[in-house]
Amino acid sequence: MTRQASPRFTALPCGSAALLLELDTLDDVLALYTALADSPPKGVLDLVPAAKTLMLHLDASVTDPAAVERAVREVSPRSEDRSTGDLLEIPVVYDGEDLEEVGELTGWGVRGVVERHGAEEWTVAFCGFAPGFGYMVGASHAWSVPRRSTPRTKVPPGAVGLAGEFAGVYPRESPGGWQLIGHTELAMFDLDRDPPALLMPGTRVRFVDAGRGT
Amino acid sequence: MTGEHAAALTVVEPGALTTVQDDGRIGLARLGIGRSGACDRRSFDLANRLVGNEPGAAGLEVTYGGLRLRAERDVVLALTGARCPDVPHNAVFGLPSGSTLRLRPPVAGLRTYVAVRGGVVVPEVLGSRSTDIMAALGPPVLRAGDELPVGAAPGRFPDVDVAPVADPASGDLVVRVVPGPRDTWLTDEAWDALLHEGYEVTSESNRVGIRLAGPVLQRATEDELPSEGMARGALQVPSSGQPVLFLADHPVTGGYPVAAYVHDDDVDRCAQLCPSQRVFFRLAAGLRRPGPEGGPDRAG
Numbered sequence: 001m002t003r004q005a006s007p008r009f010t011a012l013p014c015g016s017a018a019l020l021l022e023l024d025t026l027d028d029v030l031a032l033y034t035a036l037a038d039s040p041p042k043g044v045l046d047l048v049p050a051a052k053t054l055m056l057h058l059d060a061s062v063t064d065p066a067a068v069e070r071a072v073r074e075v076s077p078r079s080e081d082r083s084t085g086d087l088l089e090i091p092v093v094y095d096g097e098d099l100e101e102v103g104e105l106t107g108w109g110v111r112g113v114v115e116r117h118g119a120e121e122w123t124v125a126f127c128g129f130a131p132g133f134g135y136m137v138g139a140s141h142a143w144s145v146p147r148r149s150t151p152r153t154k155v156p157p158g159a160v161g162l163a164g165e166f167a168g169v170y171p172r173e174s175p176g177g178w179q180l181i182g183h184t185e186l187a188m189f190d191l192d193r194d195p196p197a198l199l200m201p202g203t204r205v206r207f208v209d210a211g212r213g214t
Numbered sequence: 215m216t217g218e219h220a221a222a223l224t225v226v227e228p229g230a231l232t233t234v235q236d237d238g239r240i241g242l243a244r245l246g247i248g249r250s251g252a253c254d255r256r257s258f259d260l261a262n263r264l265v266g267n268e269p270g271a272a273g274l275e276v277t278y279g280g281l282r283l284r285a286e287r288d289v290v291l292a293l294t295g296a297r298c299p300d301v302p303h304n305a306v307f308g309l310p311s312g313s314t315l316r317l318r319p320p321v322a323g324l325r326t327y328v329a330v331r332g333g334v335v336v337p338e339v340l341g342s343r344s345t346d347i348m349a350a351l352g353p354p355v356l357r358a359g360d361e362l363p364v365g366a367a368p369g370r371f372p373d374v375d376v377a378p379v380a381d382p383a384s385g386d387l388v389v390r391v392v393p394g395p396r397d398t399w400l401t402d403e404a405w406d407a408l409l410h411e412g413y414e415v416t417s418e419s420n421r422v423g424i425r426l427a428g429p430v431l432q433r434a435t436e437d438e439l440p441s442e443g444m445a446r447g448a449l450q451v452p453s454s455g456q457p458v459l460f461l462a463d464h465p466v467t468g469g470y471p472v473a474a475y476v477h478d479d480d481v482d483r484c485a486q487l488c489p490s491q492r493v494f495f496r497l498a499a500g501l502r503r504p505g506p507e508g509g510p511d512r513a514g
């Protein structure tokens with residue numbers, strides 16, 4: 001029988017009702033997340049994957065962080081293609097306030113940014129920040145856009161943004177530090193829809209130029 | 215209001231902020247949706263127990279009193295948490311049809327829990343009746359004229375009629391903390407301040423978190439933190455150096471370091487703090503002082 005590799009992580013303390021695991025790469029996070037989502041250890045209420053970490057929310061009346069950590073070490077991470085079948089097209093008008101600056105920061109120019117953004121196959125790695133907000137990673141792994149040094153107090157709903165290796169769409173008005181390159185009219189989160197969020201881990205996304213860009 | 219359960223309670227006056235709350239939404243982090251639910255879980259659970267409800271039945275969370283509630287039929291209630299004058303507290307009582315319950319501003323604590331036997335049965339949103347103020351999910355904040363349907367009385371009877379529970383603290387509160395995932399991000403001086411100085415609750419506090427004011431907590435590093443999962447009780451330190459204690463409606467992920475976590479039971483006590491009260495943080499027994507040079511032993 002071949003031994004599966006144990007997951008490599010550092011367990012960081014978060015009190016009695018949560019545990020934060022720090023891993024090396026986003027791929028490692030998602031491989032462990034996929035395995036745990038399939039069969040969560042006893043007492044694990046929820047999983048929160050992020051860029052370099054995986055948080056587990058625990059029911060402190062039935063388990064404790066040490067027991068959960070031991071259980072996680074026994075799990076075999078699943079390195080598989082995490083994109084689900086669904087491809088979502090998001091129409092974008094490329095009129096964002098930071099589009100020119102992103103053109104300069106990347107060296108691609110405005111036109112280059114718009115073309116690459118639309119040509120890219122994006123996959124939602126994880127969600128967070130607000131209902132319906134998904135952090136998307138591009139298959140080319142070519143994106144690395146610094147956040148704004150001063151976040152905006154108000155980002156309009158539907159704003160399409162970039163930060164680091166991620167693309168995102170703000171589901172509603174909120175503060176935000178991402179570079180805004182456009183906007184979409186698509187409702188990213190709608191309670192009358194099932195499921196209410198368009199973006200969930202694994203959703204594949206392609207942005208479609210919907211009108212006059214610059 | 216559905217046709218199923220006629221309105222049993224009418225909100226005559228909602229007070230400053232009254233919301234429906236239950237145990238919250240569990241397991242929806244993949245949608246970016248946090249748990250929400252009652253801020254002071256212990257008081258909420260006690261109220262349900264006093265009226266003989268199933269644990270987790272929805273009730274009302276009343277912030278700083280002001281609520282006036284009229285019974286449209288005989289109902290059985292209990293009030294816990296922040297004590298309002300001239301009404302039964304930590305005890306089960308009947309409110310006859312036509313009578314109005316009036317909650318004046320509390321003499322101790324901030325949040326009063328109202329449980330009604332049968333539970334408040336407004337429609338669920340994503341599996342819960344909790345109002346999440348930050349995500350704007352769940353029943354709307356209560357307004358004058360709102361009618362609240364109440365469910366059928368459960369089979370069990372209340373087994374306790376009065377609970378001898380201490381009132382929330384009205385002065386300084388001492389709270390236990392354990393080191394958090396980013397305890398090494400604060401300087402030694404910052405840890406000195408955090409564990410010895412008082413931090414004052416500001417009026418910018420709400421169900422998302424308690425914003426504290428006190429000696430600035432200096433960072434030990436200039437690094438940026440990639441967003442990561444956060445939990446209730448987190449003591450997060452933004453660039454301002456003024457810590458925030460996360461309550462029920464905290465965001466699922468955050469990009470500022472969490473230096474410590476408040477002990478679960480103490481989070482319930484903190485949920486009763488009013489602006490201008492002070493919090494003193496103490497390391498839970500037996501723990502080594504964290505700081506930039508070395509924190510608690512890490513699993514590798």
